[in-house]
Amino acid sequence: MTSRKKRRITLLGLGLMALAGATALVLTAFNDHITFFYGPSEVYANQVPEDRYFRMGGLVAEGSFKEVGDATVTFEVTDGANAVPVRYRGLLPDLFREGQGVVTQGRMNGEGVFIAEEVLARHDENYMPSEVSEALKRGGQWKGEGIENGAVDSSY
Amino acid sequence: MSSEAATQPSGSRSLHRFANPGRFLRLADAVLPWVAAATILTLGAGIIWALFFTPPDYQQGQTVKIMYVHVPSAWMAMFAYTTVAAASAAALIWRHPVADIAAHAASPIGAGFTFLALATGSLWGKPMWGTWWVWDARLTSVLVLFFLYIGHMAIANAFEDAGRGRRAAAILALVGVINVPIIKFSVDWWHTLHQPASVSQIGAPAIHSSMLWPLLITALGFKLFFVTVLLLRMKSDILAVRIKTLRMMSLGER
Numbered sequence: 001m002t003s004r005k006k007r008r009i010t011l012l013g014l015g016l017m018a019l020a021g022a023t024a025l026v027l028t029a030f031n032d033h034i035t036f037f038y039g040p041s042e043v044y045a046n047q048v049p050e051d052r053y054f055r056m057g058g059l060v061a062e063g064s065f066k067e068v069g070d071a072t073v074t075f076e077v078t079d080g081a082n083a084v085p086v087r088y089r090g091l092l093p094d095l096f097r098e099g100q101g102v103v104t105q106g107r108m109n110g111e112g113v114f115i116a117e118e119v120l121a122r123h124d125e126n127y128m129p130s131e132v133s134e135a136l137k138r139g140g141q142w143k144g145e146g147i148e149n150g151a152v153d154s155s156y
Numbered sequence: 157m158s159s160e161a162a163t164q165p166s167g168s169r170s171l172h173r174f175a176n177p178g179r180f181l182r183l184a185d186a187v188l189p190w191v192a193a194a195t196i197l198t199l200g201a202g203i204i205w206a207l208f209f210t211p212p213d214y215q216q217g218q219t220v221k222i223m224y225v226h227v228p229s230a231w232m233a234m235f236a237y238t239t240v241a242a243a244s245a246a247a248l249i250w251r252h253p254v255a256d257i258a259a260h261a262a263s264p265i266g267a268g269f270t271f272l273a274l275a276t277g278s279l280w281g282k283p284m285w286g287t288w289w290v291w292d293a294r295l296t297s298v299l300v301l302f303f304l305y306i307g308h309m310a311i312a313n314a315f316e317d318a319g320r321g322r323r324a325a326a327i328l329a330l331v332g333v334i335n336v337p338i339i340k341f342s343v344d345w346w347h348t349l350h351q352p353a354s355v356s357q358i359g360a361p362a363i364h365s366s367m368l369w370p371l372l373i374t375a376l377g378f379k380l381f382f383v384t385v386l387l388l389r390m391k392s393d394i395l396a397v398r399i400k401t402l403r404m405m406s407l408g409e410r
C-alpha cells in the first residue's frame with residue numbers, strides 16, 4: 001500500500017471518529033428533546049416540563065379504565081413502579097386496551113391528573129397468531145399483555 | 157462463486173481484480189442469471205407465503221401483513237446505505253472506478269427501499285397507533301436517511317466536473333453513515349412510539365415462528381433483488397461510459 005493511500009485511510013478514519021464523537025455529544029446534549037415521551041416515574045420525580053404540553057407513555061393499568069360519560073374516559077398510565085391518572089375526551093385508537101402500551105399528549109392539571117388531548121396506542125415488539133395467544137391463555141402460560149410487561153419491560 | 161472463494165485468502169490485492177470494469181462486466185454477466193432466478197423464486201415464495209398463508213396477529217389482526225413488506229424494506233434501506241458508504245470509502249481511498257459506480261448505482265435503490273419503509277410504516281401507523289406520522293427518534297432518523305439518499309444522488313450531478321461531484325457525493329455518503337447506528341439503536345436509546353426490534357434480540361425472537369419464517373424468506377428475496385438490480389445498474393453505467401468514450405474517439409478520428 002502506498003503512503004498516499006495510507007494517508008487517505010488515516011484521514012478518513014480520523015474524520016469518521018471525530019464525527020462520531022461530535023454526534024454522540026450532540027445527541028447526549030439533546031437527550032431530553034429527542035425522547036418522544038416521559039414515563040410516569042419521571043412525572044412523579046418532576047423531570048417533566050412544568051406547565052407545558054408533554055407526552056407521557058406507559059401501559060394502561062389493568063382495571064383502571066372507566067367511561068365517565070360525555071365521550072370522556074379515565075384510566076391510569078403505569079410503568080410498573082408508578083401510575084398517573086389520565087382523563088381524555090375523544091376517540092381511542094383500535095389497539096387501545098388495558099395492559100397495552102399507550103402514549104398520551106397533554107398537561108398535568110393542579111390535582112395530579114394528566115389531561116390528555118391525544119391518545120396514541122403503542123404496539124410492543126411481540127407478534128403472535130391469535131390461536132397461539134388463545135392456547136397460551138388456556139394453558140396458563142400467558143406472559144404478554146400487562147401481567148409481565150408492566151413490571152419487566154424496561155422500554156417504558 | 158468458486159472464483160470468489162478462491163480469491164478470499166489472498167486478501168485485498170485480489171479484490172483489486174474486480175476494480176477492472178471489463179473483468180467486472182464478465183463476472184456480472186456470469187452471476188446475473190442465477191441471482192435473478194433466485195430473486196424471483198425467493199421473493200415470489202416469500203410474498204405469497206406472507207400475504208396468503210400467515211395467521212392474523214392476536215392484536216393487529218390482518219394489518220400485521222404490512223410488516224412483511226415494511227421490515228425487509230427498512231432492513232434493506234440501512235443495508236443499501238452501508239453499501240453506498242463502503243463503496244464510497246473504497247472509491248475515495250483506492251480511486252477504484254467500479255467502487256464509485258457501485259456507490260452511485262446503489263443509492264437510488266436504497267432510496268426506493270427507504271420510501272417503501274416510510275410509506276408502509278405510515279399506512280400501518282394510522283390504524284394501529286392512531287396517527288400517520290410522529291416525530292419520534294426512529295421515524296425522524298429514517299426520514300433523514302431518505303434525505304441523505306436524495307442528497308447523494310443530487311450532489312453527484314451538481315458539479316460541472318463529474319469527478320469532483322462524485323467525490324463530494326462520496327464524502328456526503330461517509331458523513332451520513334453515522335445515521336445508520338442511530339436508526340438501529342434509536343428505539344433502545346430513547347423513548348419512541350416505534351416498537352423495539354423483534355428479530356435481532358439475542359435469544360428467542362419476539363415474533364412467532366409462523367410469522368418469522370415468511371418474514372426471513374421475504375427479506376432474503378429483498379436482498380437478492382437489491383443485488384440483481386445493483387449489478388444491472390452497474391453494468392449499464394459501465395456500458396454507458398464505454399459508449400461515450402467510443403463516440404468521443406470516433407469524433408476525434410474524423
